[in-house]
Amino acid sequence: MNLTLYASPMSSATPVVHALTELEVDCEIVILDLKAGEQKRPDYLAINPHGVVPTLVVDGTPLFESAAILQWLGEHYGVQRGLWPAAGTPARLEALSWSTWAYVSYGMLVNALNFAQSPNVDARLHHAPLAEEIRRRLARALDPLEARLAAQAWLLGERYSLLDLIVGSVLTHGTYCGASVQRHPRVADWLGRFAQRPVLARTWA
Ligand SMILES: N[C@@H](CCC(=O)N[C@@H](CS)C(=O)NCC(=O)O)C(=O)O
Structure with missing residues (x-):
């Protein structure tokens, strides 16, 4: 699975970075300069129409909202590592x-x-x-x-x-x-x- 996280330090992206580290998931991290407005550039708005971080791009498909990203990470990587409950429990x-x-x-x-x-x-x-x-x-x-x-x-x-x-x-x-x-x-x-x-x-x- 190919993962890219768009993030910025000290932001809503921080728990996602912590989760990726905790789960030992391989993921490219692209840092956006929020002060410079990089999150409002058309190429970023194409993957996150709200112009905010984080966005996790999963095999080319964007997933936004930290809660959704964290729950998805739990589902896909947490269960096998004993860090998220199995489906159906x-x-x-x-x-x-x-x-x-x-x-x-x-x-x-x-x-x-x-x-x-x-x-x-x-x-x-x-x-x-x-x-x-x-x-x-x-x-x-x-x-x-x-x-x-x-x-x-x-x-x-x-x-x-x-x-x-x-x-x-x-x-x-x-x-x-x-x-x-x-x-x-x-x-x-x-x-x-x-x-x-x-x-x-x-x-x-
Ligand atoms: N509910 C969203 C909040 C995202 C959010 O507001 N991110 C802030 C950083 S903490 C941001 O990117 N702000 C830039 C802006 O509003 O232009 C989430 O958790 O993903």
């Missing part, structure tokens, strides 16, 4: 549910928090009461994760999996945006253990 459904929850439900709140308070966003868009409400919702959203981690060390059981990388990456990004995990000690502990994965230090250093 209850654990596969759990992996799809939690990875999509992280990117869609939790990630949507993190993005909203960014708009409401980030110094990188036009201050006219800031809204302190909204930011407070979003932080409350983000904290509540972690309750089921806290309960899950009370029963097991990692998200799919006693062994680390690609699901930990996916959910852990979204939550780590969330902490940079002001979504604290400190009121959820098991989540904080799990995120700390995730941060120790050698793959996080090896790529994009």
